[in-house]
Amino acid sequence: MHAEPLYTLPNQKHNLIVTNHPMNSLYKRQGYLTGLVFTLLSLILMGCTNQLARIESHEMLNATLWQQSSAEYAGVVSQIWQLAHDNLDKALADPQWSAAMEQTGNYSRLPPAIMLDLDETVLDNTAYEARIIKRLGQYTHDTFAEWCREVSATAVPGAKAFLDYAAEQDVAIFYYSARREKLRDCTIQNLRALHLPLPDESRLFLSNGMSKSAHRGKVAQQYRILLLVGDNMEDFIEGFKTGPDTRRSLAHDYADRWGRQWIILPNPMYGHWESSIYNFDYAMPRKEQLQYKMQELVE
Numbered sequence: 001m002h003a004e005p006l007y008t009l010p011n012q013k014h015n016l017i018v019t020n021h022p023m024n025s026l027y028k029r030q031g032y033l034t035g036l037v038f039t040l041l042s043l044i045l046m047g048c049t050n051q052l053a054r055i056e057s058h059e060m061l062n063a064t065l066w067q068q069s070s071a072e073y074a075g076v077v078s079q080i081w082q083l084a085h086d087n088l089d090k091a092l093a094d095p096q097w098s099a100a101m102e103q104t105g106n107y108s109r110l111p112p113a114i115m116l117d118l119d120e121t122v123l124d125n126t127a128y129e130a131r132i133i134k135r136l137g138q139y140t141h142d143t144f145a146e147w148c149r150e151v152s153a154t155a156v157p158g159a160k161a162f163l164d165y166a167a168e169q170d171v172a173i174f175y176y177s178a179r180r181e182k183l184r185d186c187t188i189q190n191l192r193a194l195h196l197p198l199p200d201e202s203r204l205f206l207s208n209g210m211s212k213s214a215h216r217g218k219v220a221q222q223y224r225i226l227l228l229v230g231d232n233m234e235d236f237i238e239g240f241k242t243g244p245d246t247r248r249s250l251a252h253d254y255a256d257r258w259g260r261q262w263i264i265l266p267n268p269m270y271g272h273w274e275s276s277i278y279n280f281d282y283a284m285p286r287k288e289q290l291q292y293k294m295q296e297l298v299e
Contacts, residue, residue: 058133059290063268068126074157076266081158084227084263085165088114091226091261092169099261100225101237102217113172113223115216117230120267122163122175123153123190129269138286139270141180148179148186155194156265167197172223176205176215178234213238231267244276244296 067073091097095108100115119125128147132138147153166173175198179187184206191198198204205215212234219225233240233247237254240247251258258264278284278292 058136059293060129060269061133064126064129064133067120067124067266067269068130073266077157077159080263080265081162083259084162084229087260087263088162088166088169088171088227092171095224097226097261098220098224099228099257100216100220102213103220103225107220107224110222110224111172112170112226113174113219114166114227114229115174115176115219115225116163116228117232117235118175118177118179118187120156120231120269121229121235121265122156122159122196123194124156125153126269127152127154145180145183145186148183148190151186151190151193153190155196160194160196163197171226172203173197174203174205174215174219176212177207178212179206181206181208211238227261227263229263229265231265232271232273234272236262236264240272241280242276243279244273247273247276 091099092112098107116122125147128144131147132143137143163173175191177187184201184204187206188198188201188204191204210218216225216228228236230236233250236257237250239250242250254262272280274293275282277296278289
């Protein structure tokens, strides 16, 4: 038997070809390990990319970031509260001025009052919205109750200065909210922690079966309502639980009241503008809600 040569020289014009050298198996193992490491790194990077995409996919992300971090939001709300301040002075000087559609009869001699929504009007809950986004979740009564009990909501920029000014003018301040009655204690704690005017609990109306229109009617019996301030159509007028087109028509019908008796703040995160798109079906799974929203878009 002849020993197999270590090298062959098939053609003098070509380089030597190693055919059975011990280093070959080492090179093969190194190549395998390199390929394995490359594959693992690729999978890790793909996982990171997918995780980033998953985090960025929540529908409230941009709206919440805009409200939390943009200079434009700060400018908008400062402008709004300055407008409210100026309009309050005008309303005090005009005994025929009233903001409430529910105000009837001779109200010119009634003491003045203003009515304000709470969430995203006076209280800033964007930290709660951020929590929802990071968990890829959605609003629930239980998680909002947990948030309320933390007493962590801050004041919307400019709100406190306006409310303090109204109180100095002896204007009665009423807050009304869709928050449930069981959240009364934590809501009052939050208002007082921010040193917002609240002389007694009777000035805070929470959801107890009465509509906001009914609350306005109740206050209008004893006060001349000078301004309504909110972020949702129900803070101003009845008939808001309809489709998007009808709601926009309502806004146009009362165009002369916006920026005068009615002061509205932006809320691109949530509200009846959003739920009207999926017929106020809050039990609908989030994915189905998103499908309705996609269908509502116009190119």
